[in-house]
Amino acid sequence: MEQIRKIHKYKEGLEFTIVNTEGISNDCIYLGDSLTCIGELQKGYKVKLMYSRNSNRELEYVLQLLGNEDCKVFSDYLTEDEVTKLMGNN
DSSP: OOOOOOOOSSOTTOEEEOOOOTTOSOOEEEETTSSOEEEEOOTTOEEEEEEOOOSSTTOOEEEEESSOSSSOEEEOOBOHHHHHHHTTOO
């Protein structure tokens, strides 16, 4: 049976500045595709929204931090509600 594709609320490639991190449980950031946690999401970070392609359909997004030319830094997997909170929309 073919898997039904999820319709995302937010479009991949959307860039925004984080304005709220309160209540976000998946707030770790990682260096590249490693499991090395190097910090947490912070207000003021400029990010680019990407689809996570995670098998857990609730964890549909990941953020790439912008402004890091030397290496790529990504967030943990995020739900639609968590992305909404990070944008400052309740």
